[in-house]
Amino acid sequence: MPIRNEKRCHKVSSKTFFWQGNEACVEAAIVAGCRFFAGYPISPANEISEYMAVRLPKVGGIFMQMEDEIASIGAVMGASWCGVKAMTATSGPGFSLMQETIGWGFMTETPCVVVDVQRVGPGTGQATKAAQGDVMQARWGTHGDYSAIVLSPNSVQEMFELTIRAFNLAEKYRTPVMVLTDEIIAHLREQVAIPPLEKIEIINRRKPNAEDKIFFGLENVAPMPSVGEGFNVAVTASTHDEYGVRFTADPKVHRRMLEAINNKIKKNVNEIAEVETHNVDNCKVGIVSFGCTSRAVYEAVEAAEAKRIKTGHVRLKTIWPFPEKQIRLLAESAERIIVPEMNLGQLYYEVKRVACSSEVVPLNRIGGGEMITPEEILAEILKGE
């Protein structure tokens, strides 16, 4: 098998690699065109910073270790307005610190990627242990009315694919995009197949023409100028109109701008929200899962089907915007829907909201990074028998 045979840090070639999740994230970001990373050390996201520090200078990019997470996300936003694709990576506590500026990014429509490698929280929690407790923080972490895009990989291969997708969505919709992973996937090592780089779709932000004056608040996404290009536009997270002029009291301007910022995501849910489905339209029991937990679901579904129980599975590659359509489809068929997650119930409420005709059952586990096992999920499937 052709595996990268150099030591770390060499250019990705079109081959198969044995990578750690965090490493795949870095290589993907570089393929996607990321040339700026600012971050502050935190477990279990550290390898992303470490690999970035080695890799970025070799491709003409810049790595900065900042004094904290607030400065890190600020630098990322600044880099993006300088015309560079930029990213940061952190875990729960750092993600919390970044929230105000992520909100700045939504309001100013700044493309960037934030990777949250989830660990046990709240607070410092268990720094090296996996959890899935940031589902709602990734959606609602900052204040105000906005629509977030949050992707959730469940393998090292997908860490590569979804990190590229995160950059593409960020550039296309001019918005911060979160890659919500967890310690298990981030520290997992698996084979990764890299397609020929020229076959990977890379999206770049739309740039303005010289005569353009509108840079904000369009449903079909306004073009984005960069600092130094002479467009003379103010970039402010205060409410502003399409030209970037502040309107800090006018309700109409605020409503109009927020409608556009939200609609550019909401009206494209079908394109943004990716799911992997199995037997959704012909099952007795359904499961909705994401991230590392979905790996246990695969085995549980197989075991249940061996016992002739028709089991459906919707695995969210995109958690937000929430793929309501597929969950409704599952609910039409499944009498019970199980939602296993490594928290005390977050996605569960969202599934329950949409799948109101089915009995929705939470299956939760927190602490120590212990995963929900296939046996536990199977036992929950069998409870209905």
Next chain:
Amino acid sequence: MAKKIEIIIGGSGGQGVVLAGQILGRALAYEGKNVLQTQSYGAEARGSLARSEVIISDDKIGFPAVRKCDILVAMNHEALNAYLNQLKDDGILIIDETNVRETPKTKVKVYKIPITETCRKMFGEATYANMMMLGALTKITKLVSSKTMEKAIREVVPTKTLNANLKAFEKGQELI
């Protein structure tokens, strides 16, 4: 080869069990096996329980954690105590005799090897015990050729200590 082989390498933080798992996983990948490797360690850099898992399968690997293992490597007493109950009845147990106070009564096939002691004698320190263990593991299990393992070691360990690591790996094979 059985359909799925699961391995746990356990020890204390600093003994290099994660690196050992990474090298083993990489070597298996080179030989075209479908392989997955995980690591688990405490918030403390040194001294807490650390483990690395390697799963080899003919199929796509679903659940990425080991519940019952075919091979358990215990680099110290604490790891042996913590993980022995996860070893299958027909499994293989490899123990670093130097760091294990007593060998448990068990039906499984046990290999007691004075890894750390041999390493200290050879190098004056225990740093390369993980590579020595990999040498022994390679010889016992024949999961992967020693040539491929050497290739993986070359690619993962720092150039400065490469020779010592390779020597330790070789010595590990001789101990069996």
